[in-house]
Amino acid sequence: MAATEATHAAGEAYDVIVLGAGPTGENLADRAHAAGLSAVIVESELVGGECSYWACMPSKALLRPVTARSEGRRVPGLKDAVDVPLDAPAVLAHRDAITSYWKDDGQVRWLDSAGIDLVRGQGRLAGPRRVVVNGGRVLTARHAVAVCTGSRAVLPPIPGLAEARPWTSREATSAKSVPGRLVVVGGGVVGVEMATAWRALGASVTLLVRGDGLLPRMEPFAGHLVAESLAEAGVFLRTGVEVREVRREAPGGPVTVLLDSGDEIVADELLIATGRAPRTEDIGLDTVGLPHGSWLDVDDSLRVKGVTGGWLYGVGDVNHRALLTHQGKYQARIAGAAIAARARGVPILESDPWGAHAATADLRAVPQVVFSDPEAAAVGLSAAEAEKAGYRTRVVDQDLSAVAGASLYADNYRGRARMVVDLDREVLLGVTFVGFGVGELLHAATVAVAGEVPIERLWHAVPSYPTISEAWLRLLEAYRG
Template identity: 65%
Template sequence: MSAEQSWDVVVVGGGPTGENLADRARAGGLTTVIVESELVGGECSYWACMPSKALLRPAAALADARRVAGAREAVTGALDAAAVLARRDEFTSHWHDDGQLSWLESVGIDLVRGHGRLDGERRVVVDTPDGGRRTLLARHAVAVCTGTRAALPDLPGLADAGVWTSREATSAKHVPGRFAVVGGGVVAVEMATAWRALGSEVTLLVRGERLLDRTEEFAGRLVSDGLRAAGVDLRLGVSVTALHRDGGLTLDLSDGTRLPADEVLFATGRTPNTADLGLDTVGLAPGRWIDTDDTGLATGVPGGWLYAAGDVNHRALLTHQGKYQGRIFGRVIADRAAGRPLDVERWGRSVATADHAAVPQVVFTDPEVAAVGLTLRQAQDAGLRVRAVDYQLGHVSGASLFADDYRGQARAVVDLDREVLVGVTFAGPGVAELLHAATVAVAGEVPLDRLWHAVPAFPTVSEVWLRLLETYRG
């Protein structure tokens, strides 16, 4: 017989999405509890955003120094791999969540450790680490914030090969000598960048014909050039057909060749953490994404009590978007519980509009890629009448000061009927810090006539905004 206890809101999943949702619900006057089976803080804190960027930042700092005469002469050595890994460990709190627990306690959010499953309407059953079982009852809402896990292909020999997923790639304690990376997306290119800078011989195997195929084509091309310049063996149009580990690891490739490696990372997509979540008890299919409306309510579940936020709803698989949803949906839950009308006007705070039109993302390679909104192709496919405005970043005074022989490109996608931006992409060294201005312009649908009055400081790379507007006006 399991013990039963009630809260206003039960949040399954204690990553940044679940933390934000629980905090906003609590701020709205509701009692909240988080159920977490691993570390509070989730994937981002321990195996994704924080450790990966901690690995990548030293490489970027070194590359930036080498791009400027006078500084490059002072940089004569390689990265200290041990120091980089030690700094990475600091950013993950050495895979302990004591700091997160202190925060939960300070804001009054309860925690139940263990694996939680839905058990019908407003019920969550938790198998606890000590072998016990608890039943948590939600007076108002259950929010599923369980995220995703790495998706691995069904290949001969893979199960016995000891392959890396993103978790092993960001938490490894040693630098592999020969490192194979399978995939052409963000995780693949970032980990190829990081481990090459740390001394691995990296081979990047990409099934398609370009990298970062969800970005503008020029962005993938510039990243390809950067990886090759760094010494990465980039092979396009090649996939893995089988793996063998007999003393060493060998990959059979689709072009008939074999590739020996010490470690191999499969960065081949993500799948939702919903297979063992009890979705069948509420009429949903286990192992599938949980569809929601813009207020976070799960579609297909009657009663208006089940929410899903973050990666698990497949709206935008990015930590900052999950946190954004958590803030909005937590407020929605509190407002509905109190009988308050929702603010659902065009710019209302009760709907997650940015998941559709203004999602920002940075790829921390060398060069960086920073993009928000739609690509030219995506805008055209959506039926918009658009024009792409391109400008070479190396022609901007601030960029030429930032790095000698600066190479990069900017593109703004203009909706011609409304004369607003629906997408912006930058590719080049140090462009990540340009992104929020673009996000404000796209999310705010700022008219181009108003952007003329947002004067960029000289001499900064942000002067590209003026050049894009001048190019558009002709």
């Protein structure tokens, strides 16, 4: 059955129904189909989801020219050639191409080739194993319904904000022109990345942060180094401030942001990047006894707790375990395997935390790269998180500029690495890097943390010389003393 032409029949039955055709939904349906189950995806927007059109892909398309130019400016023989303004129309055009011009034909063709059916429309649960699309078409699931509808940006309850029609992450990654003046509210990943991108593309950017620093979920030095770089790039950073009111007199006109300090900032656009909510407000959770619009509480096989019969799964952002595309895809692989095993009557080994049916990495080894300038990359626990969890730890830091590979990568390289060691087991609990190109270092750290590789064995993982990866050797040397 073609993905674009799924048959319309009363009570169509599939083994697995997936709500949401983002990367999470696509991967879950693919894993279920590969295991011999029939699968259909219900999608109300574009196949490919938030990541493909309004998040990961367009944001990184905007950021890559920024970091490439920044690194080139620090390379002898190249710096004069690249020390020029970015060609904003060319960058935006490339972003448009990366998003396939917000058309999902290619993604639909992939579903078709994978043998996965597609039903377009708003899918709502209508009792156990039953989904109604657009209020009429009925789908039933023999084994499972998986909610993979993702999350959406949340606007805080600030007077005048909703009426001012601010940017969220969607508008920030899809804007057709560079605003003259941009105010960004929020010091997390979206706020930092979009402040980096739009400042480099020519906007005057003010970044407002409620707390005392950037990237609060990473080691403090990550936020400090990124803040220094943003300031050098011309971003006006204000911490410890709150927005009291927002005013926009006319659509498309300037927006005024009033702070609790009494100050006013006037801009052409305002980006709110302060949080996410689950896209579960209109999917019929109440018909199966769950709170309307709630995050879904799941077990490690991603099965929703409290639903009789164990047929409902919540995968990706909707379960609030790790709101990252790669973690959603990871969960999808786990859930797909668990659904297939249960369909065959194979016992799920819930006592095996690193087995095929448990999403353990969501709790112990979540990697994330912030594509700022410089990059910040981390996996596992920070030092503060490890201490709070009760581990007996040792923290080891390394100045990346002291590594030979860093001096070759760029003049005046600035960066830092940290590893957090569990002293009782002598394995890594977490690793953080900040510096140019460090995102490509992170997977080695992820393997070490997820694999619980003993420190003594890491000594035998020899980093190539002269690369920035030699930071691993320096960290281990510092640990051993």
